[in-house]
Amino acid sequence: MERILMSLQYNGAAYQGFQIQHDLKTVQRELERITQRMHQQFVRIHPASRTDKGVHALEQFIHFDSHLTLPEDKWMHAFNSALPNDIVVTRVNKVDDQFHCRYDTIGKMYRYRVYTNPLRDPLKVNLMTHMPYDLNITDMQKAARLFEGTHDFTSFCSAKTEIDRKVRTIYLSKVIETTYGFDFVIVGDGFLYNMVRIIVNFLTDIAQGFREVDDVHKVIEARDRTKAHKTAPSEGLYLERTFYSEDELKHCVAELNTL
Amino acid sequence: MERILMSLQYNGAAYQGFQIQHDLKTVQRELERITQRMHQQFVRIHPASRTDKGVHALEQFIHFDSHLTLPEDKWMHAFNSALPNDIVVTRVNKVDDQFHCRYDTIGKMYRYRVYTNPLRDPLKVNLMTHMPYDLNITDMQKAARLFEGTHDFTSFCSAKTEIDRKVRTIYLSKVIETTYGFDFVIVGDGFLYNMVRIIVNFLTDIAQGFREVDDVHKVIEARDRTKAHKTAPSEGLYLERTFYSEDELKHCVAELNTL
Incomplete structure (x- = not known):
């Protein structure tokens, strides 16, 4: 398993915030739809911050664990091709599995x-x-x-x-x-x-x-x-x-x- | 009757263009909804330009004829209170009834x-x-x-x-x-x-x-x-x-x- 860290930007206008809420349109739902399709199973996304409805992000981070062995630029391309225009992945890094994008923020x-x-x-x-x-x-x-x-x-x-x-x-x-x-x-x-x-x-x-x-x-x-x-x-x-x-x-x- | 000329700005993102098209969301429909309510009858809005779906305007003009005798600032207030946030009236002038906001553009x-x-x-x-x-x-x-x-x-x-x-x-x-x-x-x-x-x-x-x-x-x-x-x-x-x-x-x- 590899831990994948992504930096992302989004326009919050069309979203009910970051976090999954039932069937509402959230940033997390857009991201987990992609991890699910790529892994053929549910893969949980962890964010650094749970931004509210309508709030924008210029530097949000997420991480998830994957058994896929894609290089970083392929991860970025896979996400940016599948994401809507108001969300973009700006950087991808493989990190140590002890790293946690929320608990490690200072x-x-x-x-x-x-x-x-x-x-x-x-x-x-x-x-x-x-x-x-x-x-x-x-x-x-x-x-x-x-x-x-x-x-x-x-x-x-x-x-x-x-x-x-x-x-x-x-x-x-x-x-x-x-x-x-x-x-x-x-x-x-x-x-x-x-x-x-x-x-x-x-x-x-x-x-x-x-x-x-x-x-x-x-x-x-x-x-x-x-x-x-x-x-x-x-x-x-x-x-x-x-x-x-x-x-x-x-x-x-x-x-x-x-x- | 008075001819009312208005200058307006809008964000075209949410509209199927300026011109009325059946039940679609257009800028003209938003404006005519207001003239209809104010006059208790249909009042046609004439634009200077028929902008397309998604196109923005920083200086569009419209005119219409009214039997109401409101001062210019009251017209502006009435429209801006009733319009959605992505459309705004920036100026109102009463003009000669020979003036036509489309045919008179140079x-x-x-x-x-x-x-x-x-x-x-x-x-x-x-x-x-x-x-x-x-x-x-x-x-x-x-x-x-x-x-x-x-x-x-x-x-x-x-x-x-x-x-x-x-x-x-x-x-x-x-x-x-x-x-x-x-x-x-x-x-x-x-x-x-x-x-x-x-x-x-x-x-x-x-x-x-x-x-x-x-x-x-x-x-x-x-x-x-x-x-x-x-x-x-x-x-x-x-x-x-x-x-x-x-x-x-x-x-x-x-x-x-x-x-």
């Missing part, structure tokens, strides 16, 4: 893209979130930085979360102005269910004057999920990087800090 | 967007055409210019065209390199059915070495639609400008010439 980077034109842009539909109102970017920039560090993020995670330990370390949290509005970028050792989207909603509440910059500390300290439970829409969210190497993570944080 | 500009990465990009799906092969951009640039001038474009229009007069004047035809590949831009007094997409396919044939640059003249002169009948996919095509003013048309051509 960090992730997400980006949330917002455009602020007064009118919606039909060509940004499903790719960015539209916020056609006045936003105080400076306040949002100050507030974003306050998420950095090690905190209990109970207040910033969905009530549906099953895990108990809600402490995460955020290496970078930053709002970057763009030509179309702003990007929120965040790098951390891990993220709770809906955490990035709840943080984005909290930041845009601050930018609209509904909350104070200092509320970030207060709400983190409250450890109460009713304090910040609204979530920004999924369409602006991208899983942009998945890290297995400290060096790559540090390099990414350093680069984002220069922007 | 020119149009189309853009065709191509990306050339070896791998497909899921976030460009339906927004650009993927051509993952070697293209000789210089040859394509030379060839594109040869379409400029007044020609009989019989060879570059679909066999389905019903109109007899196939002479059109092209004010500018140009290939512009981009970070992701190239854009083909073309400005003319009018375009035949599938003409831009047939020209793009012809240019990319030249760029791949299947045809010579000089073939442009030969095929135009042949006035034979079997000589260049393949069409590039619709997803890369944008109706970018619709002109009613000589000044705006000249200004657009001058600006594109500086790029």
